[in-house]
Amino acid sequence: MKPLFFAVSLLLATSAAAQTPAPGPAPVEAPRKITASRIILVGDSTTAVQGGWGPSFCAYRVTSFVACINLARGGRSSGNYRVEGSWDIALAEMKSGGFAKTYVLIQFGHNDQPGKPGRSTDLATEFPQNLKRYVEETRAAGAIPVLVTPLTRRIFKDGQLVDDLGPWAEATRKVARELNVPLIDLHARSRAEVIRLGPVDAMRFAQEPPAPHIRDAAKSGTTVEASTPVPVPANATEEERRNLTESMNRTKSAFDYTHIGREGADVFAEMVAEDLATVVPELKRGLVLKAK
Known part of the structure; x- marks a missing residue:
């Protein structure tokens, strides 16, 4: 009986195995949908890591759903930012992929103004074309x-803010209208805030506190020269003189009426985030906005 029992058991096991389907290929996972966005900052020192609003924007005004890359550089205009190859770096970053959408905030104007050899551009032709x-x-x-109008300077005369960057801000607005580009009017908003504070209180936006004589002068409603003198050879040409006093590559932290420290960066970065959420609504969930 035992041989017969084992034969029947083997037959049943073989039959069961034959009825069990062979394992198929492992299911292929559907590709994950990329939901994160990326913001690239392009511009001059008033956007850059030192002296600009960019660091506060990237650090405190975007959520973990947004990558923020600051490619702004001090001393750059809409002209030499391209010539030196910085724009090629920005383009390569845009094309690198990995994000659902990439937004590029572009702010120029300060170094496009006259008197800066190798940097300045013609307001009527070169600047808008760039x-x-x-x-x-x-x-x-x-x-x-996304175009951004240039951050205001904080120079006053007879109690009035000197709007020397107004024409460059208007040129930026015009290009935004013509090409249907979202616009952050940082110039208008920063100008209104500096006017509200006045020449003395607006000094707190600078990288370093002003010297006592600079603060005292501002109380009259007119600010005075604040830059630290740079030694210039007596036989220097005008171009050499300007390049020495307005170097593109000299990193510094000092009081002036253009660059901003932590407090100024925080204030103006908040303005950029608020306006960005308005002109690009799909980015709103990726931005850190203060409750109104």
């Missing part, structure tokens, strides 16, 4: 351009 080219190439790279 901005248009940045917009077109950003779109061609698959990214979304």
Whole structure:
């Protein structure tokens, strides 16, 4: 009986195995949907890591759903930012992929003004054409351009804020209208805030506190020269003189009426975030905004 029992058991096991389907290939996971966005900052020192609003924006005004890359550089204009190759770096970053959307905030104007050899651009022709080219190439790279008007300076005369960057801000607005580009009017908002504070209180936005004589002068409603003198050879040409006193590559932290320290960066970065949420609504969930 035992041989018969084992034969029947083997037959049943073989039959059961035959009825069990062979394992198929492992299911392929559907590709994960990329939801994170990226913001790239392009501009001059008033956006850059030292002296600009960019650090506070990247550190405190975006959520973990947004990567923020600051490619702004001090001393750069809409012209030499491209010539030196910085724009090529920004384009490569835009094309690198890995994000649902890439937004590029572009702010120039300070170094496009006259008197800065190798940097200044013509307001009527070069400056707007440079901005248009940045917009077109950003779109061609698959990214979304956002133009930003230049941060105001904090120079006063007879109680009135000197609006020397107004024409560059208006040129930026015009390009935004013509090419249907989202616009952050930082110039208008920063100007209103500096006027509200006045020449003395607005000094707290600088990188370093002013010297006593500079603060005292501002109480009259007119600010005085604040830059630290740079030794200039007596036989220097005008171009050499300007490049020495307005170097593109000299990193410094000092009191002036253009660059900003932590407090100024926090205030103006908040303005940028608020306006960005308005002009690019799909980014709002990725921005840290103060409750109103």
